[in-house]
Amino acid sequence: MNLYFRFIWLFLWRIGHCKKVSFLGTSRIDYRVLPLDCDINLHLTNSRYPAFFDLARTYLIAELGLMKQFLKNKWLPIVNAAEFTYIRDIKPFEKFTIETKMVGWDEKYFYIEHRILTKRGLHCIAHVRGVFMCRGKQVPVETLIAAAGYTDDMPEMPPEVVKWKQFLQLKKERNI
Template sequence: MLLCYVFFGCIGFVLLLYCLLELHYFLRTLACIVWAKLSKKKVYILDETRVAGICLTTDIDNLLNHMNNARYIRELDFAKIDFNERTGLYHQIKKNGGAIVLGATTIRYRRFIKLFSRYYITTKIIYWDDQNIYMEHRFVTPADGFVNAVVLCKTRLTNCNADQIITDLMVNSSQCDLETAKSQKPEVPVELAKWIESNEISSALLRKS
């Protein structure tokens, strides 16, 4: 009888957690951190990372046949965790007393990811300035290499200098010296420059109002 009470008590506790929290999201976050730390090799800060995914029944929209539009953004959380852990980016930011705030995101959908279809997400840094790091993510179908969606994310760093963080990671990787690191900073892509301009216009309008 006591075992029955314990069993049903545990079941009830788990159900309560699911009601109060999106429990599987936090469990998956923990799993991503552990997997990136223990099972994957370190990555140079300017290299591209890749994580695999599959569209499950928990990901689909009300048409019941392809991934919900909002789910793309949610999946990026796990891609970013993998990138930040493997490159050492998050550790370097915390080491310098900084923090991360998502400043803006834009996504362009090109083709549905259908139910039970496999995909992978690529993540790479495409530009940075003193305050922000800009990343590009792509949802790609493995079978034909088709890019289903492209996402631009602006990550704002607080209490630290983004340019210094990236430079330190480049130098600490032993792949380059300070001068070489500075020369590796890419030019801002045209589409990103236009997006940054759009965000600045939006901010100016909001300040006026």
């Protein structure tokens, strides 16, 4: 339930007061672990990470200056795949920062990296592959890149994302 409040707070306050980042820049948003975010081991439960990453991607869209366009055009973000590497736990009431950035794209998908940090260091790295949909059809990657005003070349994808992409293709081929 508390993520609904965080989502409302994100839309009512934070998005209206966010800074602008470049298309390949890093977005940063801060949160604090509340008691309802914890599991029986008294740390941030693994199921909360994807929910926080949803909020962070929404904030990234706002910092890219695309929120009005997304709402007007009814573009909806859809996660196709995600992978997480948990490094250390985050304790109750601990403040953390989520760093989010676009690390690349291909003919169909965007690839986004999330990093969770506290004063104690790095806690989680995650990669998300996704698309944007509108009325049941995929919004072309080129349309979104143009909407962001990005005209440079695509960056080289990190090696771990390239390997992950290959792994996802193998999984798909072996299970058809």
